[in-house]
Amino acid sequence: xxxxxxxxxxxxxxxxxxxxxxxxxxxxxxxxxxxxxxxxxxxxxxxxxxxxxxxxxxxxxxxxxxxxxxxxxxxxxxxxxxxxxxxxxxxxxxxxxxxxxxxxxxxxxxxxxxxxxxxxxxxxxxxxxxxxxxxxxxxxxxxxxxxxxxxxxxxxxxxxxxxxxxxxxxxxxxxxxxxxxxxxxxxxxxxxxxxxxxxxxxxxxxxxxxxxxxxxxxxxxxxxxxxxxxxxxxxxxxxxxxxxxxxxxxxxxxxxxxxxxxxxxxxxxxxxxxxxxxxxxxxxxxxxxxxxxxxxxxxxxxxxxxxxxxxxxxxxxxxxxxxxxxxxxxxxxxxxxxxxxxxxxxxxxxxxxxxxxxxxxxxxxxxxxxxxxxxxxxxxxxxxxxxxxxxxxxxxxxxxxxxxxxxxxxxxxxxxxxxxxxxxxxxxxxxxxxxxxxxxxxxxxxxxxxxxxxxxxxxxxxxxxxxxxxxxxxx
Numbered sequence: 001x002x003x004x005x006x007x008x009x010x011x012x013x014x015x016x017x018x019x020x021x022x023x024x025x026x027x028x029x030x031x032x033x034x035x036x037x038x039x040x041x042x043x044x045x046x047x048x049x050x051x052x053x054x055x056x057x058x059x060x061x062x063x064x065x066x067x068x069x070x071x072x073x074x075x076x077x078x079x080x081x082x083x084x085x086x087x088x089x090x091x092x093x094x095x096x097x098x099x100x101x102x103x104x105x106x107x108x109x110x111x112x113x114x115x116x117x118x119x120x121x122x123x124x125x126x127x128x129x130x131x132x133x134x135x136x137x138x139x140x141x142x143x144x145x146x147x148x149x150x151x152x153x154x155x156x157x158x159x160x161x162x163x164x165x166x167x168x169x170x171x172x173x174x175x176x177x178x179x180x181x182x183x184x185x186x187x188x189x190x191x192x193x194x195x196x197x198x199x200x201x202x203x204x205x206x207x208x209x210x211x212x213x214x215x216x217x218x219x220x221x222x223x224x225x226x227x228x229x230x231x232x233x234x235x236x237x238x239x240x241x242x243x244x245x246x247x248x249x250x251x252x253x254x255x256x257x258x259x260x261x262x263x264x265x266x267x268x269x270x271x272x273x274x275x276x277x278x279x280x281x282x283x284x285x286x287x288x289x290x291x292x293x294x295x296x297x298x299x300x301x302x303x304x305x306x307x308x309x310x311x312x313x314x315x316x317x318x319x320x321x322x323x324x325x326x327x328x329x330x331x332x333x334x335x336x337x338x339x340x341x342x343x344x345x346x347x348x349x350x351x352x353x354x355x356x357x358x359x360x361x362x363x364x365x366x367x368x369x370x371x372x373x374x375x376x377x378x379x380x381x382x383x384x385x386x387x388x389x390x391x392x393x394x395x396x397x398x399x400x401x402x403x404x405x406x407x408x409x410x411x412x413x414x415x416x417x418x419x420x421x422x423x424x425x426x427x428x429x430x431x432x433x434x435x436x437x438x439x440x441x442x443x444x445x446x447x448x449x450x451x452x453x454x455x456x457x458x459x460x461x462x463x464x465x466x467x468x469x470x471x472x473x474x475x
Contacts, residue, residue, distance in 0.1 A: 052129060056181065056209050056235075057100055058107035059132030060088075062125065065097030073097060076125070080117055081109040087168050100134050100177065102167070102209065134177035138188055142176055146192055149178075160202035160228070161193060167208065180208040186215045194222035202228035206257070210234040217244040226250070233257035295453075302429050305422070306452040313343040317350075317389065332359040332366070339378065339386055350386050352378050426452055434459050440472035 052058070065073055074088055086106045088099035101107055111129040119125055136142075149171045153162045166172075166189070167179040180186045193200060200223050205216075213236060219226060229250055236258040245253075255261055298304045321338035335356045342349055358370040378386065427441040430452065434441065436459070448454040462468050 052104070052108055052111055053131060054104050055131035057102055057131065057133050057179075058104075058110075058129055059098055059100055059134075060107070060110050061096055061098040061128045063096045063128070064123075064126070068097070068119070070097070073125075074099075076117060076119075077110060077113060077127070080113050081106070084109045086110075087173055100132065133182075134179075136177050138184065142178075143188065143192065145172060145176065146178065146189060147196070150189075150193065154197065158202060159197070159200060160204070161197065161200060162204045163189070163208070164204050164230075164233075165207040180205065181210055183215050187218070190215075190218060190222060198223070199225050201225055202230075204230040205234070206230050206254070207233040210236065213241050214244050219245060220247045228252045230254040231258070236260050239263070302426050302452050306426075306450070310451065314340045315343055316340045317386065317393075319389065320386070330360065333357070334359065341390070350378060350383060350390075352376050352382075423450065426450065430455055430459075434463075436468075436472045437475050440468075 062068075062073060078085065084106055086101045086103065088101060101110070107129050110127055113125065113127045115124045115126065117125040117127075149166075149169050150161065150163070152171070153169075154160070155162070163180065167177065167181075169178065172178045178185055178189075180189060193203075203219075203223070203226060210231065211234070213231065213234075216231075219229075226248055227250060229245065229248065229252070232254045234257070236255070237260055239260050241260075298307050317339045321336065323337075324335045326333040333356065335354065337352070337354045339350055339352055342351065352375070354374045354376075356370075356372045357368055359366050360369050361367075423442065423445065424438075426445055427438050430436070430445060431438060431441040433456070434444075436444070444459055445452070445455045448458055459468070
């Protein structure tokens with residue numbers, strides 16, 4: 001009896017259908033004359049990945065990575081790309097695992113791990129890297145975590161808050177991505193700070209990859225007492241961006257490490273060289289600390305001479321000096337310009353100076369009400385001319401030295417005597433408030449490089465400790 005094929009029924013469940021479909025796929029691949037798209041020279045492998053473009057952040061995804069422990073994946077990748085290291089912002093989903101890194105070289109090293117690592121179950125680890133920024137939602141729970149993290153970064157003694165590299169904070173980065181480069185996150189953090197620390201005086205925002213600082217304009221409204229702001233090691237490129245913080249009454253602003261500093265690198269080096277002239281801000285109108293004001297104010301002959309002796313040695317080119325004056329009944333304005341050579345540096349650079357005095361009548365004499373000093377670097381043409389003048393001056397000085405050697409020796413002896421007399425006067429002055437004898441006063445000044453203030457401070461310190469012998473007071 002012949003069966004009726006038209007009435008035959010085949011019943012298959014979903015598992016059987018999936019198994020049959022996979023089997024057909026295998027047979028089709030085996031019988032196909034076309035090579036596998038990943039076929040390379042007789043062996044299969046991953047396709048060549050396109051080069052990675054530079055970005056601030058990169059998303060590293062691990063397909064099927066949800067089946068591995070987080071620490072296991074991170075440690076496996078760290079061991080493979082050593083000595084490179086990274087701090088991941090890790091997330092998992094139903095199908096894969098992903099994390100974010102902020103360094104281009106690290107991202108490239110991770111991309112090179114693709115299909116290079118064999119896991120314990122025999123599978124090759126897939127690592128896909130592309131530019132990407134984490135998506136997050138700011139809720140009350142995150143705000144509470146932000147508060148807890150900032151509490152550890154706040155220094156109560158100086159009323160300062162350190163938010164440098166905030167996105168890498170160990171209390172946050174394991175669960176949240178808190179990058180201040182994101183405007184919403186920056187606003188949220190500053191709102192929290194303003195609520196709890198309205199009298200903040202110092203804020204450090206270094207190393208947060210800030211490119212646009214327009215959002216920092218709210219600092220003027222929220223922190224009226226802010227005096228110190230560090231925004232170095234970011235990605236600020238335009239000097240005009242600083243307009244956002246121009247209304248802040250800052251005493252110290254740090255920009256080091258930003259691309260904008262490269263545009264003024266020449267001027268920056270020049271400032272560093274001139275830094276030796278004034279190590280501290282001596283504008284008493286901007287110094288509120290009473291002790292510092294007293295320290296900066298020099299009264300009397302010896303303190304003034306001692307302060308001048310601390311300044312770098314210079315040689316003024318007197319033939320380049322000019323003087324302009326404007327005189328009225330109520331004021332005199334005198335401007336002196338010229339060039340000088342700094343002698344305490346190996347290169348002995350030449351600088352241009354412009355010094356202006358505002359003098360007004362006071363009592364029976366006159367008083368300098370205002371003084372401004374500007375120092376800058378001459379152009380190459382001016383430097384060449386000045387060096388020629390220096391060579392001529394040096395030749396004339398050499399000839400003069402040979403002709404008047406005996407006179408100079410006499411003058412040197414007089415200067416030595418004058419210097420010894422000045423040192424003796426300094427010792428006598430020191431002996432009055434300290435009650436030490438002349439020998440020990442000279443010894444104290446000698447050990448402090450003849451700086452009167454340092455000598456007196458050293459005496460006070462050792463006197464309190466009881467380390468000055470009684471013979472120092474014997475007369």
